[in-house]
Amino acid sequence: MKKFKFTAILAALPFLTFAHTGHGVMEGSSMIHYLMSPMHMIPTAIIIAGVAVYFWRKKRATSK
Helix, strand or coil, rough: CCCHHHHHHHHHHHHHHHCCCCCCCCCCHHHHHHHHHHHHHHHHHHHHHHHHHHHHHHHHHCCC
C-alpha cells in the first residue's frame, strides 16, 4: 500500500505543477512562471521534501 501511495504522488506531480496562463504576472508557459509562482512552487517543494524523507528513512532502516 505504501508503494501505491508513493506512485500516486509521483503520478500527480505533473498535474500539480503544470504551468499555464490565467494567473500571475509572468507568461504562463515560461519556466520563470513555473519556478516563481507559489501556486506551483509550494506543491512541488512539498512533494520533493516528502520523497527525500521517504528515501532517507528507507536508507536509515536498511543500514540498521
